Amino acid sequence: MKTINKVWSDKGWMRGLSFIIYHLSFRHIVPLFFTFLLLNCGNTKSSSANEAAQQPVGPTFVADSAYLFCEQQCQFGPRTMNSAAHDQCEQWIIQKFQQYGLTVTTQKATLKGYDGTPLQSTNIIATYRPEATDRILLCAHWDSRPWADNDPDSSNHHKPVMAANDGASGVAVMLEIARLISGLKLGIDFVCFDAEDWGTPQWAETAGSDGDTWALGSQYWAEQYAQQLTSTSTSTSTYRYGILLDMVGGEGARFYQEGVSLYYAPKVVRKVWDAARVAGFASFFPKDEGNNITDDHLPVNQKAKIPCIDIIPYYPDCEASSFGPTWHTVNDNMQHIDRHTLQAVGQTLIQVLFSEQ
Numbered sequence: 001m002k003t004i005n006k007v008w009s010d011k012g013w014m015r016g017l018s019f020i021i022y023h024l025s026f027r028h029i030v031p032l033f034f035t036f037l038l039l040n041c042g043n044t045k046s047s048s049a050n051e052a053a054q055q056p057v058g059p060t061f062v063a064d065s066a067y068l069f070c071e072q073q074c075q076f077g078p079r080t081m082n083s084a085a086h087d088q089c090e091q092w093i094i095q096k097f098q099q100y101g102l103t104v105t106t107q108k109a110t111l112k113g114y115d116g117t118p119l120q121s122t123n124i125i126a127t128y129r130p131e132a133t134d135r136i137l138l139c140a141h142w143d144s145r146p147w148a149d150n151d152p153d154s155s156n157h158h159k160p161v162m163a164a165n166d167g168a169s170g171v172a173v174m175l176e177i178a179r180l181i182s183g184l185k186l187g188i189d190f191v192c193f194d195a196e197d198w199g200t201p202q203w204a205e206t207a208g209s210d211g212d213t214w215a216l217g218s219q220y221w222a223e224q225y226a227q228q229l230t231s232t233s234t235s236t237s238t239y240r241y242g243i244l245l246d247m248v249g250g251e252g253a254r255f256y257q258e259g260v261s262l263y264y265a266p267k268v269v270r271k272v273w274d275a276a277r278v279a280g281f282a283s284f285f286p287k288d289e290g291n292n293i294t295d296d297h298l299p300v301n302q303k304a305k306i307p308c309i310d311i312i313p314y315y316p317d318c319e320a321s322s323f324g325p326t327w328h329t330v331n332d333n334m335q336h337i338d339r340h341t342l343q344a345v346g347q348t349l350i351q352v353l354f355s356e357q
Contacts, residue, residue, distance in 0.1 A: 053351070054278060056278060056351065057351060058350040058351060058353065061177070061180065061343060061347040061349075061350050063340070063346065066172045066173050066175070067337060067339050068172075070168045070171075070337055071164075071337075072092065073089055073167075073171060073172070074162055074168055074333065074334055076089040078163060079144040079167065080144050080145075081117075081119045081143060081146065081194075081198055086143065089142070090122050093175075094124060094126075096178075097124075097126035097175070097178055097190065101182070102127055103127045103130050104124065104125065106122050107221060109121050109217075112216075113195075113198045113216075114204065114206065115204070119195050119198060119216065121194040121217050122194050123191060123192065123194055123217050123220065124191070124192035124194075125190070125191050126174075126178065126189070129184075129186070129187040132186060132237070133238065134238065135188060135237045135240070136188050136243075136353065137188075137189050137191060137239045137241070137242035137306060137308065138188060138190050138191070138242070138349070139190070139191040139193060139242060139244050139245070139296060139308075140167075140169075140170025140171050140192060140193070140245040141170065141196030141197065141217065142167055142171045142194060143195055143198075144161050144163035144197060145197035145328055146160050146197075147161070148160070149201040149202040149203055150202065150320065150321055150328035150329055151328070152320065153330075157203055158203075159330055161197075161328060161330065161332050162330070163197070164249070164332055164334045164337050165247045166247050166326075166332050167196075167197065169247060169342065170244075170245035171192055172249070173342060174190045177346065177349055177350065178190060184353060186356050186357065187237065188353070189239075193221060196217055196295075196296055198214075200213045214294055215296045217296075219299045221299075221300075222299040223303055226304055229305075240356075241309075242307070242309070243268070243352070244296050244308060244311065244312075245311050245349075246295055246296070246310060246312040247313050247323065247324070247327070248313075248341065248345040249338060249342045250324050250326065251336050251337075252338075253313035253315075254285075254313060254315075255285050255286075256286055257273065257287065257290060258289075258309065259293070260295075261310050264307055264308070264309075265308060269309050271352060272285070272348060275348050275355065276344070278351055279347045279351040281344040284348075290314030290316075291314060291322055293312060295310050296310075297309060311345060
């Protein structure tokens with residue numbers, strides 16, 4: 001599902017330098033390094049216009065509802081690419097967003113997996129108030145990993161993952177928000193990215209050189225969005241910012257400030273973590289740095305040029321994975337989904353959205 005970029009392990013200003021070295025050729029490093037220093041200094045003070053309201057606002061996020069949405073996705077089975085369960089869940093997600101009055105479009109593409117497999121991919125785009133040109137992007141991936149390649153039992157490494165947390169939870173939170181936002185004035189796009197979790201498995205011969213094999217659906221979406229922005233014949237809405245939800249229902253989850261998010265969108269990070277404090281969920285959102293993750297927000301930032309953050313858990317003391325004990329295992333099922341985690345993330349997002357009015 002996601003990968004941790006080991007080269008980005010340093011803190012503070014060194015994280016920015018490491019990021020530049022990782023992604024750019026040497027001839028770009030020196031001028032961009034000084035640009036980074038200037039930008040970093042400019043970000044030391046946050047604008048009051050970007051901060052969340054200082055008291056709780058908006059409706060109550062119903063964790064039981066989000067839990068049910070998560071469970072209903074899992075009832076289809078693992079939503080792996082090119083499967084019947086995948087196609088059935090696609091229709092269910094579309095119908096749920098339509099049920100709450102949103103306009104739904106799909107973005108179909110045949111994408112190429114790490115091993116050359118053609119993947120019949122569908123990005124699902126649910127639009128609230130399509131007439132609004134000033135918008136916010138909420139996103140999550142909805143596909144399941146085909147291989148439980150991090151399972152402690154190697155006999156499970158070729159089995160599919162149910163993906164209750166790693167996929168279904170993010171969509172579930174977005175659906176519950178869509179149910180609650182009637183009357184909100186700003187425009188919102190809920191984008192369910194496909195083909196995020198077909199990244200190179202650990203047991204593959206090419207494991208380790210897999211950066212572009214993840215997040216295929218968001219790569220495609222970002223490329224199409226960027227092309228529309230440069231087209232003279234197409235009118236494209238612009239986004240204030242984006243928020244990616246990934247694994248937002250797990251037991252014991254804490255959402256540290258992810259490194260790529262801090263690099264590209266530090267103001268959005270501050271906005272969301274401040275909202276968590278006001279909403280009463282500061283303990284779920286510690287103001288400490290986590291890892292630097294290759295996830296769906298990376299192409300949104302790099303290709304679509306939308307400042308987008310990743311709300312993703314970090315388990316610093318988990319031996320199995322810093323993503324938690326069920327990550328890419330057969331145990332990523334409903335038994336390990338926690339309503340309190342869903343509530344913390346959902347109410348925080350409600351606080352963010354209703355603070356924007």
